Amino acid sequence: MIDDIIGEPSQRNDSESSVDTGCQVELSRRSFFQVLGAGLLFTVTEDVSQGQRMGDRGRQSARVAARLHINADGTFTVMTGKVEEGQGARAELTQAAAEELRVSAGRVHLVMADTALVPDDGMTAGSRTTPSTIPAVRQGAAAARVLLTRLAAEQWQVAPAALDVRNGIITNTATKQTLTYADLAKAKDVAAAFEQTIGPDVTVTAVSEWTVLGSSVARPNCRDLVTGTHRYPSDIARPNMLYGKVLRPPSYGATLESIDLSGAKAMKDVVVVRDGQFVGCAAPSTFLAAQALAAMSKTASWKTVPHPSSKEIFSYLKGHAQRRSGSRPGTAASIEKALSDASKSLSETYEVAYIQHTPMEPRAATAEWEDGKLTVWTGVDYPQRAQGDLARLFGIPAERVRVIVPDMGGGFGGKHTPDAAEEAARLAKAAGLPVAVHWTRAEEFTWAYFRPAAVIECKGGLDDKGSLVAWDFTNINAGSAALDPPYKISNAATQSVNSDSPLRQGAYRCLAATANNFARESFIDELAAAAGVDPLDFRLAHLDNPRIRVVLEAAAKHFDWAARKKKVTGELGVGLACGTEKNSVVAACVEVAIDRRRGEIRVREICEVFECGPILNPANLTSQVQGCIIMGLGGALTEQIQFQDGKILNATFAGYEVPRFQDVPKIDVHLVNKTDIPPAGAGETPIIAVAPAIANAIFAATGVRIRSMPIRGGQLREA
Amino acid sequence: MEFILTVNGIKRTVMTDPERPLLDVLREDFKLTGTKYGCGEGYCGACTVLIDGKCVHACMTPVAMADNRVILTIEGLARGDSLNPVQEAFLEEGAMQCGYCTPGMIMRAVSLLQRNPNPTDEQIITEMNGNVCRCNGYIKILNAVRRAAKQIKASASSVELR
Numbered sequence: 001m002i003d004d005i006i007g008e009p010s011q012r013n014d015s016e017s018s019v020d021t022g023c024q025v026e027l028s029r030r031s032f033f034q035v036l037g038a039g040l041l042f043t044v045t046e047d048v049s050q051g052q053r054m055g056d057r058g059r060q061s062a063r064v065a066a067r068l069h070i071n072a073d074g075t076f077t078v079m080t081g082k083v084e085e086g087q088g089a090r091a092e093l094t095q096a097a098a099e100e101l102r103v104s105a106g107r108v109h110l111v112m113a114d115t116a117l118v119p120d121d122g123m124t125a126g127s128r129t130t131p132s133t134i135p136a137v138r139q140g141a142a143a144a145r146v147l148l149t150r151l152a153a154e155q156w157q158v159a160p161a162a163l164d165v166r167n168g169i170i171t172n173t174a175t176k177q178t179l180t181y182a183d184l185a186k187a188k189d190v191a192a193a194f195e196q197t198i199g200p201d202v203t204v205t206a207v208s209e210w211t212v213l214g215s216s217v218a219r220p221n222c223r224d225l226v227t228g229t230h231r232y233p234s235d236i237a238r239p240n241m242l243y244g245k246v247l248r249p250p251s252y253g254a255t256l257e258s259i260d261l262s263g264a265k266a267m268k269d270v271v272v273v274r275d276g277q278f279v280g281c282a283a284p285s286t287f288l289a290a291q292a293l294a295a296m297s298k299t300a301s302w303k304t305v306p307h308p309s310s311k312e313i314f315s316y317l318k319g320h321a322q323r324r325s326g327s328r329p330g331t332a333a334s335i336e337k338a339l340s341d342a343s344k345s346l347s348e349t350y351e352v353a354y355i356q357h358t359p360m361e362p363r364a365a366t367a368e369w370e371d372g373k374l375t376v377w378t379g380v381d382y383p384q385r386a387q388g389d390l391a392r393l394f395g396i397p398a399e400r401v402r403v404i405v406p407d408m409g410g411g412f413g414g415k416h417t418p419d420a421a422e423e424a425a426r427l428a429k430a431a432g433l434p435v436a437v438h439w440t441r442a443e444e445f446t447w448a449y450f451r452p453a454a455v456i457e458c459k460g461g462l463d464d465k466g467s468l469v470a471w472d473f474t475n476i477n478a479g480s481a482a483l484d485p486p487y488k489i490s491n492a493a494t495q496s497v498n499s500d501s502p503l504r505q506g507a508y509r510c511l512a513a514t515a516n517n518f519a520r521e522s523f524i525d526e527l528a529a530a531a532g533v534d535p536l537d538f539r540l541a542h543l544d545n546p547r548i549r550v551v552l553e554a555a556a557k558h559f560d561w562a563a564r565k566k567k568v569t570g571e572l573g574v575g576l577a578c579g580t581e582k583n584s585v586v587a588a589c590v591e592v593a594i595d596r597r598r599g600e601i602r603v604r605e606i607c608e609v610f611e612c613g614p615i616l617n618p619a620n621l622t623s624q625v626q627g628c629i630i631m632g633l634g635g636a637l638t639e640q641i642q643f644q645d646g647k648i649l650n651a652t653f654a655g656y657e658v659p660r661f662q663d664v665p666k667i668d669v670h671l672v673n674k675t676d677i678p679p680a681g682a683g684e685t686p687i688i689a690v691a692p693a694i695a696n697a698i699f700a701a702t703g704v705r706i707r708s709m710p711i712r713g714g715q716l717r718e719a
Numbered sequence: 720m721e722f723i724l725t726v727n728g729i730k731r732t733v734m735t736d737p738e739r740p741l742l743d744v745l746r747e748d749f750k751l752t753g754t755k756y757g758c759g760e761g762y763c764g765a766c767t768v769l770i771d772g773k774c775v776h777a778c779m780t781p782v783a784m785a786d787n788r789v790i791l792t793i794e795g796l797a798r799g800d801s802l803n804p805v806q807e808a809f810l811e812e813g814a815m816q817c818g819y820c821t822p823g824m825i826m827r828a829v830s831l832l833q834r835n836p837n838p839t840d841e842q843i844i845t846e847m848n849g850n851v852c853r854c855n856g857y858i859k860i861l862n863a864v865r866r867a868a869k870q871i872k873a874s875a876s877s878v879e880l881r
Contacts, residue, residue, distance in 0.1 A: 086817025086854045218813060225818030226806040228753020228793030232819060235752035243747070285747055287739045360757050360765055360819040360853045409755070409819030410853050441758040619813050623856060627816060630855035653762035653851065661844045664857045 064147065065194040066119050067140030068097065074168055074182030075107045076144075080137060081121035082129050083113045083381055084219075084407040085359075085415070087683040088620035089129050091219045095617060096134045099205055099212040100141035103168040103181070110220065113405035115387045123382035125413060125507060127582040127681025130616065134679065135204070142205075143198040151188045152179045207614045207675045216619035221407065232409050233379035234364035238434035241366065242271065242282035244427040245293040246437065248447060251646025252502070253305040260299035264292040271431040272296070282427045282435045307646035308502045314351045314455050320500035321455075321476045335459075338470035338491035342461025344530050345470065350519035351708040352454040352478060353640040354503055358658060361409025362444035367424035368434040373400045378421040379408035386418035393422055394429070412631070413507035414448055445651035450641055451508035452501060454478030456519035466531035468542055473520065477501060479512030482581045482688065485520055487542035503643065509628070510684035513581040514635060514691065518709055521577035521692030526705060535576060535696060536561055545580060551609040551672060552578045552587040558670055559589035559607040565700075571595065573701025577692035583680035584612035588629075588689035592697040599713035603633060603665045603694060610686050611672035613679040618671065625669050625686040632690030634659045640710050722786040726751065727795025737783035741775075742766045744782045745792060753793035753822045757851065764850030767823040767830075768792045774830040793822035796829065804874070805829050808867035809860075816854035824850050828864045836871055838864075 068078040078097040084090040090110055098105045111117050113124075121133045145165060152170040153160040156177060164171045168181045184190060207214070224230035249256070256277050264281055265272045270292045271282045279296065283289040308316045339345045365378035374394065380386045383403040391398040403421070420437045428435040439447070454477050461470030471485060471492040480496035496512070508514075528538035536556050543549050555576065556562070564574050571594055578587035591605040610625050638657035642649040650656045691709055699705050704719040706712075721734050726749060733748050740759075745751045745768070754777055757765030761776040768777045769791040770784075796803040805828045808814070815821045824847065831838060831846045838846070843864050852860060 086815075086819075088816070216813075218810070219815070219818075222810055222813070222815065222818070225815050225821050226793075226802065226809045226825060227797055228751075228822045230818065231752065232755075234756065235746075237750060237752070285735075285739070286743050287736060358853055360763070360817065360851065361755070408817065410817040412853070438756065441760070441763075623813065623816055623854075623859065626858050627855040630857060631853075634855075652760055653758050654760065658851060658853065659855055659857075660851060661848045661857050661861070664861075667858060 062119065062140070063195055063197050064140055064143050065191070067137065067198070068144055069194070070144070070148070070181060070185045070190050072182065072185050074180050074185055075109065076101060076103070076141075077109045077111060078137060078141070079111045079118040080133060081113060081118045081384060082133050083124040083383070083405045083411075085124070085379070085381075085409070085411040087129075087624065088219065088617060089124065089133075090221065090407065091217050091620055092134065092616050093129070093137050094220055095212045095215070095217050096137045097141040099210060100138045101145050101168070102165045105212055105217045105220070107168060112407070113383045114402070115383050115404070116402045120384045123385065123416065124411075125381055125416065127584075127684050130612075130679050130681040131583065134616070138204045139198050139202050143196070143202045144194065146202065147193040147196065148181060148184055148190070151184055151190070151193060155179070155188075213616050214614065214618075216617055218619075231406055232361055232364070233366070233377055233406050234361055234409070234436075234438050236366040236377040236406065236436065238366060238368050241434040241436055242284060242427070242431055243286040243289045244280055244282040244424060244435040244437040245286075245289040246423050247279035247293060247297060247300065248443065250302055251304050252307050253646055254302040257301045257303050259296060259301070261296055263295040263299070267292050267295070271427070273427055273430040275426065278426060280423065280427050282431045282433075286438070304646065307643075309644040310353070310640075310642045311644070313354070313453055313502070316502065317453060317477045317499040318455050322498045324497070335470055335472045335491050335493045339459055339461045339472065342470050343464040345459065345461040346523070346526055346530060347457075347459045348523060348526065348707060350454075350456040350458065350522065352456070352515040352518060353709060354450040354453040354505070355508070355635050355639040356445060356448065356450050356641060356656070357410070357412040357414030357508060358444065358653075358656070359410030359412060359414055362439040362441055363415065363420035363448065364436070364438045365418070365420040365424040366434060366436040367421065367428040369425075369428055369432075372396070373402070374425055375402045375404070376418075376421045376425055377404045377406060378418060378424070379411070379415055380405055380418045380421060381411055381416045386421055389418055390421060390425055394425065412509045413511065416507055417449070419447070441653065442651045445656065446648045449504040449506040451511065451635075452478040452505040452515075453503075454512070454515040456515060458519055458523040460523060460527050462527060462531050466533055468527060473516075475512060475516055475519075478515040481511050482513035482516045482579060486545045486548055486580055487524070487539070488544050489542070503641070509631065510581060510687050513579070513685070513688045514632070515709070517577065517579040517581075517688040518691045518695070521579065521689070522695045522705070522707065525575070525692070525696045525699060529699070534565065539578065545585070547585040547611060547674070548578050548580055548587065551585050551611050552576070554670060554672065555587040555589050555607055555609040558609065558668060561589055564591065568700050570701055573697035573699070575693045575696030575698070575700055577689040577696060579685075579688045581685045581688060584610065584682060584685040586610045586685050586689045588693045590690075590693040590697050592694055592701065594698060594701050594716065596702060596716045599715075599717040601637065601694070601698065601711065601713045601716070603637070605666040605668070606690065606693070607668040607670075608686060608689065609670045609672060610682070611674050612682040612685070613677045614675045615671060615673045616679055621671055621682050622669060624683045625671070626667060628684065628686035629667055629669070629690055630659050630664055632687040633663060635687075635709060636691035636694050637710050637712075720783070722782055724782075724785050724787075725789045727790070727792060733782065735782060737781055739782050740778050741768070741780040741782050741785045741790070742777035745777060745790075751792050751794050755819055755822060757820070757823070762849075762851070763820075763823075764827060765820055765823045767826040767850065769826060769830055772830070772833065774827055791826075793826060796825065803829060804870045805832065805864070805867040808863040808870060812859050812863040812866055814856060814859040814863035816856050820850060820852045824852065824860055828867060831864070832868055832871055836868060836875070838868060840865070
């Protein structure tokens with residue numbers, strides 16, 4: 001389902017569980033009422049335990065009641081398994097429901113990511129909320145509106161078609177009689193009506209009729225964010241809760257041979273747990289838990305194993321590439337021939353370093369056992385999968401695990417795994433008290449997972465007219481997102497090859513599309529230069545995709561490409577790049593100032609045009625595009641995980657440089673509202689054009705082609 | 720050891736290790752979780768609070784250093800339902816995505832505008848540079864600080880006119 005995951009993060013701290021006792025948190029009726037309001041409680045509890053899947057597949061057969069409830073005051077409670085981590089899902093899903101119910105967004109309360117309450121909408125990843133969950137919520141809400149209209153029609157004994165619904169008021173257009181949703185909620189058996197399934201024939205509101213979707217609705221809980229009252233996963237406190245710490249190996253692959261726990265055990269109020277390789281402790285404060293951990297840690301003896309370093313990572317990945325011979329029948333030979341027949345051919349290798357998401361909130365969880373049931377509050381992208389993982393870890397049925405994901409402090413693809421949840425649950429079980437585990441920044445840097453490093457081999461050939469006639473593109477280790485070129489090339493072959501990643505790797509905002517776009521859009525620039533053609537003209541001559549053409553031409557126009565291209569000097573370059581991924585399209589033009597002697601690269605301006613179908617929320621989309629561009633600057637210029645002997649050498653914000661205020665150039669964002677196609681997700685693709693446009697601008701100014709991410713100024717001095 | 724801290728106008732006593740970070744005391748003992756842990760090393764600004772009106776990293780400040788001093792956290796900024804102009808400006812500009820850096824950003828901006836009600840962009844950027852936003856919402860945050868400065872200036876001049 002998620003196309004940006006290249007297999008699950010590897011190298012997890014797998015640990016045999018030998019847990020036997022249990023406790024639990026019974027979801028009390030009272031807390032149900034607190035969340036959902038009175039009236040329609042019982043339909044919920046039933047669905048909850050079913051854990052219906054309503055994402056891409058199950059939507060058609062789901063009952064209306066599994067998706068939403070009407071409250072006595074005519075407001076609605078809508079439920080989704082999606083997670084809010086800053087990407088704006090809470091606002092947009094609220095809008096989706098409000099649009100179809102024909103009420104204002106303020107009359108919809110969205111319950112997100114609580115396995116006891118919500119349907120399974122799949123993982124929050126791969127930009128899938130917009131193309132998959134938004135339609136599911138719209139269909140559920142539209143079905144609810146139809147059912148409510150039918151109840152009013154029955155009461156008035158008229159045909160439903162004679163009724164008009166606006167702003168939560170149903171009007172009989174002939175008699176002008178009105179009924180509000182609140183009237184119906186009080187008087188009618190809405191619960192029984194909502195037992196019906198959401199029919200496949202439910203029609204949703206056309207884009208041209210949108211009044212709530214398409215507008216800049218603010219995040220519903222934004223006031224809690226500026227007052228500090230929102231409770232993030234790391235803010236969840238339970239009565240008598242302890243703070244937990246887990247012993248980490250000194251290096252990747254190291255195994256614990258012996259440890260003396262007596263010192264920590266002797267500390268007042270400290271609980272110590274050892275279960276095979278899992279060693280942890282919990283105490284009434286983080287400070288005390290850290291002291292206990294330090295006491296244990298200094299007695300530990302470890303068996304270490306060799307581990308490659310970041311200095312040799314690219315040759316290592318290439319050496320361990322699992323190339324499939326004959327997996328591209330017919331193509332390899334024709335590519336070879338096309339390359340040898342070409343008037344000009346180029347062959348280059350690109351490299352992309354491991355980087356990390358570094359969300360502001362590191363992994364965090366609070367776990368509580370009560371009567372054999374486990375409740376965990378944690379920051380994770382897929383609550384239902386975390387629920388299953390926890391159930392398996394403790395050998396209990398999934399029904400006895402409840403996972404709640406409070407709106408969390410960032411993810412960017414980095415929070416797919418419930419590591420902290422598992423640790424907190426193990427410690428809580430042993431302690432017999434609720435335990436919170438909050439990873440430190442160094443733990444997040446070391447024991448979360450990374451965006452894969454990549455080696456990308458590119459070969460391309462031009463005919464005597466300067467047209468692309470051969471293309472051979474191989475990504476080693478990073479994955480297949482945006483692997484295929486959007487250009488017309490008579491002989492093209494691409495492949496994604498696995499390798500043996502020495503670091504635990506996993507999803508990231510747009511994942512491999514950034515690496516593949518960096519290599520492809522840089523290499524296209526190299527071929528344009530070889531053909532002696534302007535990079536914009538070269539792309540337009542080969543572009544097949546009309547949507548990319550629109551954004552590329554728009555970016556060039558807004559940036560004034562032709563005029564600025566003429567002003568390029570050795571110190572000032574311009575470059576551009578374009579691409580598509582997850583059914584959205586992007587193009588960027590950049591201006592870069594360069595000081596070769598000092599090895600300095602300064603991005604002065606980025607103009608980006610982005611199109612993802614009809615715009616659901618312009619303000620939120622602008623935030624996503626701006627955020628992607630600036631996050632892209634980090635991966636393009638500074639971010640790089642350094643490791644040696646199984647240790648991360650720069651596991652701090654001092655050694656791992658993320659973009660800051662001073663790094664933000666002039667940014668000019670243009671959004672194209674394309675209303676004749678379904679909306680696509682937007683939180684990822686705007687990142688992919690940034691790095692290649694910068695590399696191309698550096699080349700335009702200096703003639704030096706930098707083929708690695710991050711692009712470091714020092715490479716200019718070396719060149 | 721016993722320490723007395725005035726936090727958001729309320730005098731609080733805590734018995735604890737003098738080396739314990741103020742951040743932990745605020746979050747774990749006083750349940751004021753609006754102040755965030757981001758790095759524990761003073762490189763990200765998520766834990767920014769004001770002590771006697773000056774910005775500090777609560778993660779790097781031993782509680783002993785806060786003894787007998789006046790601490791302002793994000794929870795103490797609003798007056799009842801009335802938000803501080805910086806909070807208002809963040810809402811009006813939509814200057815948050817995940818919002819986890821927001822309390823630190825707001826406290827840093829409040830401190831800046833108290834000292835310099837009319838900052839240039841360069842001054843704002845220099846002052847705020849220690850605060851990291853990983854959603855990379857810097858453009859809207861900058862707009863929010865500019866808006867707050869304008870708002871504070873406008874309300875100050877309207878007070879003067881009266």
